Amino acid sequence: MAYEPTPAELAHLKRCLELAAEALEAADEPFGSVLVSASGEVLAEDRNRTAGGDQTRHPEFELARWAANNMAPEDRAVATVFTSGEHCPMCSAAHGWVGLGRIVYVASSAQLVEWRTALGVERGPVNAIPVQEVAPGVQVDGPVPALEAEIRELHRRAAS
Structure with a gap:
C-alpha cells in the first residue's frame, strides 16, 4: 500500500536516493539508507558497498x-x-x-524484483520477501510513489 511521507520524512528519503546515486557512481548497486532518532536527528547514513565482493555490505x-x-x-x-x-x-x-524501530522505504522488494527482472538482471541467491515476514514486529511504511521514478531509473542505469 502506497505511503505518503511527511515533509521531513520526504527529505530523509531524498537523501537515501542521493546515497543510492553515490553507490551507483562507485559501481555498487543503488541503495542508500539513513538512521534517524525519535527527535528527527540524522544519526548515521550509508550506501551499498558490495562492489568489493562482500555481498553483506548493505546500508x-x-x-x-x-x-x-x-x-x-x-x-x-x-x-x-x-x-x-x-x-x-x-x-x-x-x-x-x-x-530498531520503524522502516520507511521508497520501493518495495516486489517492485525491485519486477523492475530487475524486466531489465534482465539475474535473481540473487536469496528470495526477496517483505520485511514483516522476517521481522513481524517492525512497523513498515512504503512504497512512496512520488519517488518511484527516480529509484527505478537508478536501477535501470545499474542494469545497463
Missing part, C-alpha cells in the same frame, strides 16, 4: 550494526530507518535482532 545492515554499537536499546526502538529499497531478509533480520 541497512551497516546501520543496524552501527545502532547496536552506538545506541541504547530504548533509543533504537524509537528510531526510524529510511531507505531507498525495502530491506532484504538479511537486513530485515539484523534490524529485528538489534531492536
Whole structure:
C-alpha cells in the first residue's frame, strides 16, 4: 500500500536516493539508507558497498550494526530507518535482532524484483520477501510513489 511521507520524512528519503546515486557512481548497486532518532536527528547514513565482493555490505545492515554499537536499546526502538529499497531478509533480520524501530522505504522488494527482472538482471541467491515476514514486529511504511521514478531509473542505469 502506497505511503505518503511527511515533509521531513520526504527529505530523509531524498537523501537515501542521493546515497543510492553515490553507490551507483562507485559501481555498487543503488541503495542508500539513513538512521534517524525519535527527535528527527540524522544519526548515521550509508550506501551499498558490495562492489568489493562482500555481498553483506548493505546500508541497512551497516546501520543496524552501527545502532547496536552506538545506541541504547530504548533509543533504537524509537528510531526510524529510511531507505531507498525495502530491506532484504538479511537486513530485515539484523534490524529485528538489534531492536530498531520503524522502516520507511521508497520501493518495495516486489517492485525491485519486477523492475530487475524486466531489465534482465539475474535473481540473487536469496528470495526477496517483505520485511514483516522476517521481522513481524517492525512497523513498515512504503512504497512512496512520488519517488518511484527516480529509484527505478537508478536501477535501470545499474542494469545497463
